[in-house]
Amino acid sequence: MSSVEAKLRSDAQANRDRLVEVAREALAVDPAASLNSIAKAAGVGAGTLYRHFPNRDLLVVAVYRKEIDDLVALAPRLLAKHPPLQALLRWCDRLAKAGKTKHGIGAALAAAVTEEDVQATYGPMLAATGQLISACRASGDIRAEIDAQDFLILVSFLWKSRPDSAGDTRGRRLLAFVLRGMGASDEAVREQFP
Amino acid sequence: MSSVEAKLRSDAQANRDRLVEVAREALAVDPAASLNSIAKAAGVGAGTLYRHFPNRDLLVVAVYRKEIDDLVALAPRLLAKHPPLQALLRWCDRLAKAGKTKHGIGAALAAAVTEEDVQATYGPMLAATGQLISACRASGDIRAEIDAQDFLILVSFLWKSRPDSAGDTRGRRLLAFVLRGMGASDEAVREQFP
DNA sequence: ACCTGAACACCGTTCAAGT
């Protein structure tokens, strides 16, 4: 959503944008890419990178911010188009995909859960999750008991898992397990999975 | 268990032991302590550290290896003394405590789940978890469906959580949730929690 | 065999000087 970005001078804004874009590509190739190399590739002084992103995590979060924003924006759209439980499941699918393709999102979100200074990222995610959970409760698809944060923690395997091993079926199985634990009927869960 | 340590020359063994001991103290103070500083504090050349532990993770794993060994050894002892479900719960308690006091264990185990070269650590943990799960299944306390690795992933919040916020009640609540999902009766779970 | 420790390339971070 409107991420309250203070208005920057146009050159500063351009630098910021280019840094995030270059970082996205660089981190996809090598998650441990150095900040100096990213600054250089962006045609920018090291100090400029550091001015915009005081530490590595903040840069990583900025990179995946758009993806997270998309995820956040997706929740109400899915709820408008699908029954609640199906909306929740489709959202989890996208969450898993995001965690898999660019596995940096996992580290960024994992950090966000514990570190204070990136709560700005975690907050909207929590809100989006909350919408989905609430809708499922209202429709009677799931029981109360588990809140949005609980859910995000329980399904952390979705966004923190690497594309290694054949963990895809495991992910689905564990997600189904969690949903059944939340009161979703066996049939409801099973029929939602393609 | 017997960690198949190839016999080293006595000075090499002494160096290894001192490195692990020094690393344990240094990492407790600062989880990002440099390897060079650890080598120096151990009164050993940097190359010696590197010879014993080719990368940082392997040193970290070695440090928490004893704790993990204890955890592994604890499983059969608990099963001998307590009913299966209670043994599982007590083991989870110790797991959470280990993850909390020295939170490096979380990073080490998290790495172990995905990285191949530390499977030596993850394997025994999996075996220990398997014993507990099997016993609970045999006694009818829980249903099949979820294997040892599933369980370790599902309760990863126990060992990966920081001592931040009052996540202790959350941890207990989520553990209870998982156990109920595995078929443990409400009463059984509730009465086990002190 | 094993260890030492200087050396190397590179890291994150800072800050005086520019525009």
Next chain:
DNA sequence: ACCTGAACACCGTTCAAGT
């Protein structure tokens, strides 16, 4: 205001020389 980029202290890692 914002940027540059040389500079600093320090990092992980290597490897010739020692014992």
